[in-house]
Amino acid sequence: MTRESQHISTDFLVLGSGLAGLTFALHAAGHGQVTILTKAELFESNTSYAQGGIAAAIGESDSWKLHEEDTLTAGAGLCDPGAVRFLVQNAPDSIHWLATLGVRFDREEGATSLTDWALGREGGHSRNRIVHHADRTGWEVERAMNAAVRAHPNVKIFENAFATDLLQADGRCVGARAVLAEEREVDFLAAQTMLATGGAGRLYQHSTNPRIATGDGLALALRAGVPCSDLEFVQFHPTTLYHPQLRSFLITEAARGEGGTLRTHDGDRFMYDFDEQLELAPRDIVARAIDEEMRRRDTWCVYLDLTHLPRERIERHFPTIIEKLNSVGIQPHRHWIPIVPAQHYMCGGVITDLTAQTGMPGLLASGEVARTGVHGANRLASNSLLEAMVFAKAGAQAAVATKIERPTHFEEPQVRRCVPESDAIRLRRVLQKIMMERVGIVRRDAGMNSALMESEALLSDFAALPEAPYSQYSMEAHNLLTVAPHLIRAALARRENVGLHFNADLVQS
Ligand SMILES: Cc1cc2nc3c(=O)[nH]c(=O)nc-3n(C[C@H](O)[C@H](O)[C@H](O)COP(=O)(O)OP(=O)(O)OC[C@H]3O[C@@H](n4cnc5c(N)ncnc54)[C@H](O)[C@@H]3O)c2cc1C
Numbered sequence: 169m170t171r172e173s174q175h176i177s178t179d180f181l182v183l184g185s186g187l188a189g190l191t192f193a194l195h196a197a198g199h200g201q202v203t204i205l206t207k208a209e210l211f212e213s214n215t216s217y218a219q220g221g222i223a224a225a226i227g228e229s230d231s232w233k234l235h236e237e238d239t240l241t242a243g244a245g246l247c248d249p250g251a252v253r254f255l256v257q258n259a260p261d262s263i264h265w266l267a268t269l270g271v272r273f274d275r276e277e278g279a280t281s282l283t284d285w286a287l288g289r290e291g292g293h294s295r296n297r298i299v300h301h302a303d304r305t306g307w308e309v310e311r312a313m314n315a316a317v318r319a320h321p322n323v324k325i326f327e328n329a330f331a332t333d334l335l336q337a338d339g340r341c342v343g344a345r346a347v348l349a350e351e352r353e354v355d356f357l358a359a360q361t362m363l364a365t366g367g368a369g370r371l372y373q374h375s376t377n378p379r380i381a382t383g384d385g386l387a388l389a390l391r392a393g394v395p396c397s398d399l400e401f402v403q404f405h406p407t408t409l410y411h412p413q414l415r416s417f418l419i420t421e422a423a424r425g426e427g428g429t430l431r432t433h434d435g436d437r438f439m440y441d442f443d444e445q446l447e448l449a450p451r452d453i454v455a456r457a458i459d460e461e462m463r464r465r466d467t468w469c470v471y472l473d474l475t476h477l478p479r480e481r482i483e484r485h486f487p488t489i490i491e492k493l494n495s496v497g498i499q500p501h502r503h504w505i506p507i508v509p510a511q512h513y514m515c516g517g518v519i520t521d522l523t524a525q526t527g528m529p530g531l532l533a534s535g536e537v538a539r540t541g542v543h544g545a546n547r548l549a550s551n552s553l554l555e556a557m558v559f560a561k562a563g564a565q566a567a568v569a570t571k572i573e574r575p576t577h578f579e580e581p582q583v584r585r586c587v588p589e590s591d592a593i594r595l596r597r598v599l600q601k602i603m604m605e606r607v608g609i610v611r612r613d614a615g616m617n618s619a620l621m622e623s624e625a626l627l628s629d630f631a632a633l634p635e636a637p638y639s640q641y642s643m644e645a646h647n648l649l650t651v652a653p654h655l656i657r658a659a660l661a662r663r664e665n666v667g668l669h670f671n672a673d674l675v676q677s
Contacts, residue, residue, distance in 0.1 A: 169351045169638045177574050178203040178324070180567060181343050181358035183331045183385065186213035187306075188535025188556035189364030190313040192524075194269075195564030197322040203356060205329040205346050207640070208380055210314050214366050214536060215553065217378055218306025219420040219488070220290055221298040222266075222557075223550040224259035227287050230295040232256040239551060242292045242450055243544025244667040246398075251541035254522050255551070258558040263299055266557075270312040273299045289425040290549035292450045298550050303420055303486045309553070330640050331384065334361070334392045334531065335578040341392075341531035342575035351638055359572040360530055362563060363389065363518060364556075367536035368651055370596075370644075372511035373604035376405050376418040385537040387647035389518045390654055391582075395527040398516030398539050399651075400659035401668045403547055404609050405512035406430075406454040409505065410469035413496050416510040419472060419489055421549050424448060426485060431471045431504060432461055438470075452546055452668045455509040459609045462508070471504035509609060513552060515543040515668065516658070524563025532567060534560040545667020584643065587633035592645035595626050599652055607656055611671045616660050623652040 179200030182189045193202045206212075225235040235256040240247050267273065267283065274286040288298035301308035317323045328349035335343040335355060343357040365385030369377025389396060407424070409417040424430075424447040430439055442457040443449035449457075458470050474482055479501040483490050486500075493500055518526050518533040520540050526533050534540075535556035542555050586592075602622055606615035627649045636642065662669050 169347065169353055171353045172355075175355040175357050176203065178356060178358045179360070179574065181205070181356050181361045182364060183344060183362065184213070184364035184366060184535070185210045185325075186215035186364060186366050186535055186556065187309060187313065187553055188560045189362065190317055191557045191560035192362045192364060192532070192534060192564045193317055193323055194313070194320065195561050196568055197320045199568035200322070202323045203358070204317065204323060204325045205331055205344065205356065206325070206327055207330040207384070209327050210318075210325060211310050212378065212380055213310065214377055214381055215306045215556070216310045217376070217418070218309070218553055219303045219418060220422045220550050221288055221300030221305045222263060222553045223293065223297050223548065224263045224299060224554065225256060225295070225297055226260050226263065226285070226299070227296055230297050232259070234294055235259065235297060238292055238294050239542065239548045240544075242546045242548035243542075244546055245544065246666065247544035248541025251522060254562075255542045255555060255558050259554055262554060262557045262561070266309060266312070269316050271301070271309055273301055288422050290421045291424065291445070291448045291454065292548045298422070300422070303422065303488050306553070330643065331365070331388065332584050332643060333581040334388050335581065336392065337575055337578045340529045342578050345581060347638060347640070355578065357575050357578065359574050360532060360567045362524070362560070363526070363531060363533040363537055364535045364560065365537050367514040368648070369511050369514070371600065371603050371648055371652055371655070372608070373600040374408070374416050374508070374510035376408055376416050376510050376512045382644035382647055383651040384644065384647045385533070386517060387650040389526070389533070390650060392528065394531060395519045396517060396539065396654065397519055398658070399514070399655040400662050401515035401543070401545050402511060402655070403451060403513035403515060403668055404455040404509040406451055406458055406509050407472055407507040408510040409493070410508045411496050411498075411506065414492060417492055418512070419505060419507060420486070421451070423472060423474060423486060423489070426482065427477050429473045430454070430458070431473050432465060433467055433471065450546060451549065452670075455609055456670060458507075458509055469506040469508045472507050473504045474500045475502060475504065511608075513547055515539070515545070515547050520559065522559070522562055523566035524559045525566065530572070532563045534563055545669065584646070585635045586637065586639045586642040587630060588636040589639050589641050591633050592639065592642040595630055596645040596648060599623060599626055599648060603652060607659055609670065611659060611669070613660070613671065613673045616656055620653055620656045620660065623649065623656060627653070
């Protein structure tokens with residue numbers, strides 16, 4: 169790897185090109201030079217895989233108050249009410265903003281106005297309020313945003329640029345160090361840095377998240393001592409495909425919103441035993457119900473049944489899902505779909521305020537890497553894309569309002585070392601299994617304590633391995649190993665079962 173002695177200077181540095189990063193970039197670009205670093209191609213992000221849509225109270229019988237109520241209910245008493253109100257009140261504007269960028273949301277049949285959007289329903293929502301683009305909303309949002317940032321004269325994009333460290337000077341974040349595609353290590357100095365690196369789904373053996381979700385931003389923040397919280401609240405999506413050729417492919421909640429039902433292999437509609445909202449109960453309840461049913465009956469999966477729904481309707485609403493299922497021989501109008509829960513979303517992260525400011529001056533965070541307080545102990549479906557947009561915009565507005573000079577120096581960060589890839593793969597797999605089995609949907613003290621000891625030992629093993637040439641895979645493994653013990657400690661410290669955190673030892677007998 170070569171090291172550039174020259175640094176690159178910019179006003180706003182953005183780490184990540186999902187919805188949070190690109191929203192920030194577009195709002196800041198009118199006021200200064202924006203530089204985006206993203207570790208894969210611009211398009212690659214959790215955002216691109218979002219299926220269901222974005223929540224906003226824009227329907228006639230809806231109001232931000234109802235959206236607020238639903239969000240607070242899902243959060244099980246642990247939301248920050250101010251953050252929730254800010255989120256829901258800004259939701260309709262955010263949707264209109266996306267539309268002005270060219271995002272094509274589905275419209276009602278026979279709609280006369282351009283903004284007469286079709287509103288879907290998802291678990292935990294008391295109204296139809298999910299705007300969407302068939303079942304590829306995230307793909308459509310990224311398409312439009314990618315075009316907008318690529319066209320902006322003030323935005324410079326570095327693809328395949330992996331941020332390895334935050335740069336600091338006198339307690340302030342002044343940019344980031346990154347390894348670029350040709351293995352050139354470059355320091356990017358910025359007046360303000362936006363951490364928008366997404367989640368850490370790859371901590372778990374089964375996750376709906378794409379390969380980029382390796383908790384890099386969280387690890388960067390944790391290493392720099394930036395306060396994080398709520399890491400124990402990990403959302404598992406109840407319905408991901410159980411099939412060897414399409415592991416953890418997500419079947420959107422909207423499929424249950426359309427009337428899909430859950431069944432055991434002998435046809436029992438088991439949600440009657442768990443919640444009065446049946447299949448539309450919040451995700452944690454549905455995921456735990458499935459977990460319990462699978463254990464009770466000693467089966468590997470349960471089934472999502474769409475066979476009673478009109479074929480034309482499901483093909484129109486879920487074209488991507490139907491295409492994927494057909495590719496492995498499943499025809500949802502005839503066959504039940506085998507499903508299992510998989511890790512899906514991290515509610516916790518870097519603590520931020522309403523303007524995305526973290527505990528470190530000069531560093532902002534938004535999107536899945538951040539903990540804004542809107543999710544509390546559980547995220548309401550389709551609130552995360554919204555959160556990424558609302559808080560990234562507020563962050564950009566605050567950042568452009570504070571006139572900060574571009575920094576000129578930084579303190580040399582600690583040297584990061586890589587280990588042989590085969591070892592990184594091995595350590596990462598062991599960690600993912602530990603997390604899935606002992607820090608997953610149903611947890612126990614003994615399991616978490618042993619998981620903590622073993623994950624710390626894995627981190628020590630990593631440090632003891634021989635140094636190897638630069639490898640992004642190794643860097644990511646190190647980041648996952650850094651984040652895991654923090655998450656496990658947070659789960660052990662939570663002494664009540666609330667929202668997504670369920671410790672079987674805390675159940676009153
Ligand atoms: C299958 C699936 C379906 C979903 N469906 C919905 C839905 O319907 N509605 C909803 O609201 N939410 C949904 N979500 C959640 C939502 O997509 C994410 O929470 C949201 O997209 C996060 O946006 P983000 O900008 O924070 O991160 P991301 O979109 O994940 O972007 C993170 C970016 O950071 C980059 N990056 C990461 N580490 C580094 C590094 N070290 N250096 C440089 N760049 C880095 C990545 O390459 C990526 O570009 C879904 C998630 C998944 C996985």
